[in-house]
Amino acid sequence: VYSRPERTNRLGTETAYAVSLEASQLKAKGKTIYPFHIGDLNFSTPQVVIDAAKKSLDAGKTGYCPAAGIPELRKALAQRIGGDRGIEYTMENVSVQPGGKPVIGKFLLSVVEDGEEVLYPSPGYPIYESLIDYHGGVPKAYTYIDTGSEFKIDIDQIRSLITPKTKVLIYNNPSNPMGALSSPEEMQALADLCIQHDLWVLSDEPYFDIVYDDAKFEHRSIASLPGMQDRTVILYTFSKNYAMTGWRVGAAIGPKEVIDQITKLNTNMEACTSHFLQHASVECLEKRKQTDQFLFDMLAELKDRRDLLVKLVNEVPGFSCFTPPSTFYLCVKVTKAMDMLGFKNIEDFRRSILAETGVSFCTREHFGEAQSFDTDHYVRFAYSSASQETIKTALTVLK
Numbered sequence: 001v002y003s004r005p006e007r008t009n010r011l012g013t014e015t016a017y018a019v020s021l022e023a024s025q026l027k028a029k030g031k032t033i034y035p036f037h038i039g040d041l042n043f044s045t046p047q048v049v050i051d052a053a054k055k056s057l058d059a060g061k062t063g064y065c066p067a068a069g070i071p072e073l074r075k076a077l078a079q080r081i082g083g084d085r086g087i088e089y090t091m092e093n094v095s096v097q098p099g100g101k102p103v104i105g106k107f108l109l110s111v112v113e114d115g116e117e118v119l120y121p122s123p124g125y126p127i128y129e130s131l132i133d134y135h136g137g138v139p140k141a142y143t144y145i146d147t148g149s150e151f152k153i154d155i156d157q158i159r160s161l162i163t164p165k166t167k168v169l170i171y172n173n174p175s176n177p178m179g180a181l182s183s184p185e186e187m188q189a190l191a192d193l194c195i196q197h198d199l200w201v202l203s204d205e206p207y208f209d210i211v212y213d214d215a216k217f218e219h220r221s222i223a224s225l226p227g228m229q230d231r232t233v234i235l236y237t238f239s240k241n242y243a244m245t246g247w248r249v250g251a252a253i254g255p256k257e258v259i260d261q262i263t264k265l266n267t268n269m270e271a272c273t274s275h276f277l278q279h280a281s282v283e284c285l286e287k288r289k290q291t292d293q294f295l296f297d298m299l300a301e302l303k304d305r306r307d308l309l310v311k312l313v314n315e316v317p318g319f320s321c322f323t324p325p326s327t328f329y330l331c332v333k334v335t336k337a338m339d340m341l342g343f344k345n346i347e348d349f350r351r352s353i354l355a356e357t358g359v360s361f362c363t364r365e366h367f368g369e370a371q372s373f374d375t376d377h378y379v380r381f382a383y384s385s386a387s388q389e390t391i392k393t394a395l396t397v398l399k
């Protein structure tokens with residue numbers, strides 16, 4: 001007889017997948033679905049990377065490889081991630097991972113003792129809350145402020161949450177689901193706080209390169225601020241930049257002592273990240289002419305989608321949003337629409353819209369159980385897998 005161990009009760013999930021399932025069940029029944037619920041991309045991985053994967057298979061790169069990753073990829077990542085952020089890393093600072101997500105749990109296991117507190121954003125990637133709890137840490141949510149023209153982290157709130165038991169700050173900048181980007185001053189204030197209270201930082205950076213307009217010129221990694229490199233681990237992933245979500249290649253990058261622990265967890269959990277994919281990932285970083293062009297073109301398309309979506313969403317009665325500077329997520333306030341239609345519960349609102357119009361999005365409920373964010377109701381549109389044509393049709397239907 002199966003009896004579930006107590007600790008699994010503490011494990012949460014990524015509830016956006018439940019929305020995907022609902023949408024695909026409706027699609028199977030013949031309903032047209034307009035997919036805005038998941039941060040996957042309808043772009044193909046750059047051909048040069050696909051060719052490199054085939055080539056490495058043909059070259060027999062099919063056996064086990066070192067748990068920390070092949071030296072070529074570790075070196076290439078140290079150079080690129082450090083170079084882009086103005087930080088000196090060597091391959092000793094890099095542990096290759098099967099995607100970005102595994103870095104979260106492995107970092108927590110490597111740094112946090114039972115009962116120590118971890119600050120994390122809510123709304124935020126739901127895996128933070130799930131894994132902090134699961135691995136014996138105490139989750140403490142910090143939130144965002146809606147200023148009317150942007151979402152900002154609240155440094156005073158973060159300061160007020162710090163106690164002698166606080167060990168880690170999880171910082172996701174640019175952020176999912178808000179599309180928020182900290183100003184240099186905010187980031188410096190956060191870094192000062194981490195240094196003052198001797199906190200470790202997990203800098204979750206899947207969207208580091210997905211920043212639009214002038215914001216990209218002043219955008220930094222918190223790891224590059226004075227005094228931060230030795231207390232920060234960066235979560236890097238190939239998933240979003242190169243439309244490689246299903247490939248599962250990423251890395252933890254940071255101080256060697258923590259990286260060594262993370263690699264020890266690789267040995268215990270996966271042995272290594274898929275060998276031939278690591279060789280393809282080296283080419284992804286080295287064939288810059290092709291892959292930089294890919295990213296450049298993708299960003300131009302994403303920016304057009306963003307501008308179109310912002311304009312059309314604001315034409316839907318009771319929906320309002322402002323233009324986010326980063327990511328491919330749009331956070332939309334729907335309090336008025338819910339009032340107009342007589343909904344009290346945002347999930348009822350979402351399900352009803354999905355059933356009637358086929359427009360599928362996530363709600364604030366999918367981004368962490370700590371419901372501290374504002375009293376208004378928000379939903380998230382991901383525009384990474386909807387073409388401009390789809391956006392136009394979907395928003396006409398919604399309106």
Ligand code: PLP
Pocket residue numbers: 039099100101102125172176204206237238239240245249250
């Ligand atoms: N962190 C954030 C904030 C994300 O949005 C995601 C993916 O959506 C990840 C981490 C995980 O990235 P990956 O798909 O490479 O595991």
